Amino acid sequence: MSEELDERKLTILKAVIQNYLETGEPVGSRTISKYTDLNLSSATIRNEMADLEEMGYILQPHTSAGRIPSDKGYRLYVDNLMKEREAQLEQKEQEVDDMKTFLVDKMDRLEGMLQNMAKSLAVNTNYAAMITAPQYTRNKIKFIQLSAVEPAKLLCVVVTQSKLIKNKILEIPEEISNEDVLKLNVMLNTSLAGLALEEINLAMISQMTGQAGSLNQILRAVIDAVAEAFDSEENLEIYTSGATNIFKYPELSDRENASKLISTLEEKKVLAGLLTDSMNSEKNNGIQIYIGDETPVQTMKDCSVVTATYELEDGVRGTIGIIGPKRMDYEKVVETLNQVKQQLGSAYPKPDAGEKS
């Protein structure tokens, strides 16, 4: 593109966007003329704004309304204009504290924690929040415990290195003696402990079943159970909160749209797609911003979505997403997500975080 944005145009664009972020109303030239310290009259601003509109950074909802940012405008803002915060920390600390108490609160129950986290995010940002339970890729098995609960039923508990616990009751074809249970336990733990799911290959399994002899069949059932416990499809749990925050933004709350949007937030599968998608693209410190049409989910085309990947420890990763109007407070959201990432990631600095793309 040959159009170049000079300093003044940038300032004006930024002013327009920031003002619109706050108010949600189209912003007029007179407002800008006073809002900035450029000391320009509204007329001058008008001329500049006409240019900006022609370049596609802002647009008018209708003739003779003020201007609102276009998707392109938001994009520019997000990419270049907004990274000048980090300054006001006074009230920040309060918020961080709130966040921490939330986190510490129920830390040992992952599920409750994630739910709390989603809620806390929603309350903090005033947007809708969603969060996936961590995926267990590369997460290592720490401990497997079989116990005979009933004659023909085995309880199988799997603990992973990150202290996630999965359990399942297996129905087995015949009774099993205590010694056999013990034998299986030893076998499983010596062979599998310390391995990630991906590292368990066929050769290993056949070797084990060879050793198992008559317990062969049961062993297979157990291994299946372990695999299932780790299976990400099955485990894709998503927690959402603050769906109704949507109503705080008039531009989203006409019945038609709001209703669809909130329904989407109940559709875990759709969200799953969205979140895992963004988990894999590791740009910009793992934080990704989708503006309007950029989001993969059609019902959210009038929103913006910000996602972040968190990493509990090596290989145990999940995604957080914030959904709000296009005019969301990107800076605050990005900041908040970064904080949360930190809280969650237990001091495992990524080898290559990769500054912005």
Next chain:
Amino acid sequence: MSEELDERKLTILKAVIQNYLETGEPVGSRTISKYTDLNLSSATIRNEMADLEEMGYILQPHTSAGRIPSDKGYRLYVDNLMKEREAQLEQKEQEVDDMKTFLVDKMDRLEGMLQNMAKSLAVNTNYAAMITAPQYTRNKIKFIQLSAVEPAKLLCVVVTQSKLIKNKILEIPEEISNEDVLKLNVMLNTSLAGLALEEINLAMISQMTGQAGSLNQILRAVIDAVAEAFDSEENLEIYTSGATNIFKYPELSDRENASKLISTLEEKKVLAGLLTDSMNSEKNNGIQIYIGDETPVQTMKDCSVVTATYELEDGVRGTIGIIGPKRMDYEKVVETLNQVKQQLGSAYPKPDAGEKS
């Protein structure tokens, strides 16, 4: 009350209510005159309706609109007028089948099942649905398993008779030998298996800790963990679905109210109160109907709430709730809830179900 409703008034009232349930619009005398087989002119109906209004069963939103049922009218309808269904079973079976597949699908994972159940209820009824995970009152311990996961960490797994599994990792002050773990396991299982939480009393605990000797401290930690696992406060999980169905009913969807209502559906604690309240009153086959102001939750005063208690097996009970407009299809909802109750209650006929109060 000295007013008596003769046969004809009842018929008319019923017609008014049923019509209003379908349309959501105030219903006029002419409509009734044709809708019923009374063969009365609109004028006669008008007279009767004037009477009904005076008695408080119906009311006019404004002069010269049709009539809509009052809370009192709904109450009469629910109590006396509506129990004449059970007839049309053709399409019913389809729905029941749908329900079943939903249920069977993930039966072994309680949580997923409940979530699915809520969803299925919401889809089936077009109202909002919520469901509590079962409370463990009177649910018996089947099996306790301790395992040393790390030197100073014990994994404690509790399986109940209804195959619910709870687990927790305990930090213990000092290392523990394998023999001691074994010893504890034996001790716990012989003493506690087969007991419900309420049956574990202080005498028993002190007897056990007496036996435990040096393991005393750990034993206490384990018992605490068991108690916590069963603690209903902690465990009160509620699953909701179909919140947006609210929008299908214009009388509820003005922004102010709808927003509050949906927020309430995210407030698990409030719902918890509502649902456990109704769990304890066992009228009418465990199904309870709150109309308008009758509900304990203020934000729902323009809705009706129908709750049902389900019982997985003796002592393991939870509650289901359906939230919709006052003009909800009570018959269908009650029917659906009864079906669900049946599906869930695994053929444990209650000793005294108690026909309607």
Next chain:
DNA sequence: TATTAGCACTCCTTAGATATGAGTGCTAAT
């Protein structure tokens, strides 16, 4: 005596018509 037809009346709803005002684009002056 119970029912019905008829009519005047009420009042919500809708559509059109009017006014308000925020904001623009353009032109001429600085």
Next chain:
DNA sequence: ATTAGCACTCATATCTAAGGAGTGCTAATA
């Protein structure tokens, strides 16, 4: 290059009138 000024646009709010559904009442009917 900037600005003041003015005519113009168009969404929004306000008002009015027309339309219509439904009622209550009265007088006629079976």
